[in-house]
Amino acid sequence: MTRLLYMVSHPIQYQAPLLRRIAAEPGIQLRVVFEAVDSVGGYFDVGFGTEVKWDVPLRGGYDSVCLDDTCLTKEIAASDVVWLHGWASGALLKALGIARAKGKPVLMRGENWDGAMPEQPGLKGWLRRRFHGWVFARCAGFLAIGSKNRDYYVARGVPPRSVFSVPYAVDNTFFASRATPSEMAALRQQLALPPDRQVVLYCGKFMRRKRPDLLMRAWQHLPEPRPVLLMVGDGEMRDELAAMAGDGVVFAGFRNQTQLPGLYALADVFVLPSEREPWGLAVNEAMACGTAVVVSDQVGSAFDLVDESTGAVFPAGDQDALTHALARVLADGAKRGANAQASMADWDFEADLRGLKEALAHVAG
Known part of the structure; x- marks a missing residue:
């Protein structure tokens, strides 16, 4: 029996089902330490x-x-x-130091890749490299969330044999099972979406680095009759986006986890146009619901999950390229959506568990 201590900032909706799966695995005794638990009772989300x-x-x-x-x-x-989730807080660094002093091997799982976290020039960049070197030297293994994350570690001197695939995944069964025709129909009626119109979906925070404004402008250049643009979420750009919107844009507000599968499933394409995105788990969610996806090349998941069979990738910030990608995917969204859902069979919590067990065996010697 391996006694595994996992430390993370707070309870995260994406991670909870994975932790339950690990806890149920024979041979692993999991205990989780949260830096804070405010998110359980509700909290003000700045984004x-x-x-x-x-x-x-x-x-x-x-x-x-x-x-x-x-x-x-x-x-x-x-x-x-x-097992530590990142190194961004004093508590996580303290845990790293204590584990080192106690002779306990540390597994590290972070989100960094060179697109999301490019190297900085000058003294700041030098200090950051030195800091990462200090952290990485104290870890026995690394749990890569995707290929670009793996490359990030290896480029900074981590031996490839010490990096294990524990991909960023969601509860595929939860999303697929709730994406039912009845749920889709109820949401269409609730949102007053025309039954014969295609739907382009944005679902996330209305924040600048995610570029919902770019999507709105790209959508405006699609040929008539345009699909409905369904904007799910809230945030700092809400008023700006509302001022940009015209006929055919529907704002649905913030929606909780149990409502998301139906929203993904009723869409013909989900779009994440971020100029910087470590991963983008909403991409996993949409694909698990059988929805084609269009993402920028600065979204970490683009390199592992998205190709022409499941959607499209466009250069971040390129409005014309996004418009063309939308038109291309909308032309055969059902086929790409089916491919997207099928591809998620190998990108799940079982893959996470396999990689974690390989890492545990590695650090055990």
Whole structure:
């Protein structure tokens, strides 16, 4: 039995089902330490600009504790392996130091890749490289969320044999099972979407780096009759986007987890046009629901999940290229959507578990 201690900033809706799956695996005794647990009871999400309380369980089904209610040194001492989600907080760095002092091997899982986190010039870049070198030297293994994340580690001196594939995945079954015709029909009626019009979907925070404004301009250049542009979410750009919108744009506001599958499924294409995106788990969600996707080449998941069979990738910031990509995918969205859903069979929590077990065997010697 391997006693695995996982430390992460807070309960995350994407991770909770994965943690439940790991906890159910024979041979792994999982304990999770959260830096904070405010997200369980609801919190103000700065990106969405609104109060958020997720309507899916965040802590049930696995053993967990808040850092304020325990002693980190004792937690690490009682473990065999420590798994850290990133290195951006003092608490995570403290855990790294304690694990080192206690002789506990550390597995690191982060989101960095050179598109999302490009190297900086001058002293700042030098200091960052030195810091990453210090962190990475204290880790026994790395859990790569995708190919670009793997490349990031290897380019910074991590031996390839120490990097294991633990891909960023979502609960594919949850999304596929809830993307039902009845749910789609109810949402179409609720949102007053014409039954004979295609739907282009944006679902996420209305923030500048995600470029919902670029999508709106690209959509405006599609030939008539244009599909409906369904904008799901909220955030700092809400008023600006509302001022840009004309006929054919529907704002649906923030929607919770249980409502997302139906929204993805009723769309003909989901778009994530970010100028910088470490991964973009909404891409996984849409594909699990059988929806084709169009993403920029600065979205981390583009390199592993998206090609011409499942959607399209366009150069970030290129409005004309996005318009052409939308037109191309809308022409055969059903076929690409079916391919997208099929491709997710190998990008799931079972793949995560396989990679995690390989990493655990590696650090055990």
